Amino acid sequence: MTEFELLEMLKQTSSGIAQEFEFFLTVTFAVIFASYAVGNKLGVFPRIVICVLYLSSVLIFMLRYEILSNQIPLFQLGLAEIGSEYMKAPPAVPIIGILRRSIMVVGSIVTVYIVFRPVISQSEEKD
Numbered sequence: 001m002t003e004f005e006l007l008e009m010l011k012q013t014s015s016g017i018a019q020e021f022e023f024f025l026t027v028t029f030a031v032i033f034a035s036y037a038v039g040n041k042l043g044v045f046p047r048i049v050i051c052v053l054y055l056s057s058v059l060i061f062m063l064r065y066e067i068l069s070n071q072i073p074l075f076q077l078g079l080a081e082i083g084s085e086y087m088k089a090p091p092a093v094p095i096i097g098i099l100r101r102s103i104m105v106v107g108s109i110v111t112v113y114i115v116f117r118p119v120i121s122q123s124e125e126k127d
Contacts, residue, residue, distance in 0.1 A: 047115050
């Protein structure tokens with residue numbers, strides 16, 4: 001592959017990573033908003049279905065994120081092998097990937113809690 005092709009693939013992969021994260025945030029906020037909008041009107045079974053669907057989609061986001069993240073070193077290796085000037089640039093900060101993964105895990109847990117929060121509040125009030 002040429003340097004241009006490798007750089008283009010690296011750019012597309014980086015864009016894909018950003019899009020996956022943005023889509024995760026969109027879906028998360030949509031689920032949170034919907035749970036607040038519906039409030040106590042939604043039963044336990046529909047909440048379970050919503051959470052299963054949400055967590056399934058989060059798993060897909062995370063797997064696609066990992067696949068895209070694992071492609072970057074391959075492109076960088078290809079660029080290094082052909083002696084690209086791009087490889088002389090400072091490397092990306094690895095903390096960004098760690099923060100994104102953390103946000104996905106913690107955000108998912110908090111979202112599931114928020115979906116069930118009205119039901120939890122009701123059961124505490126009955127006691």
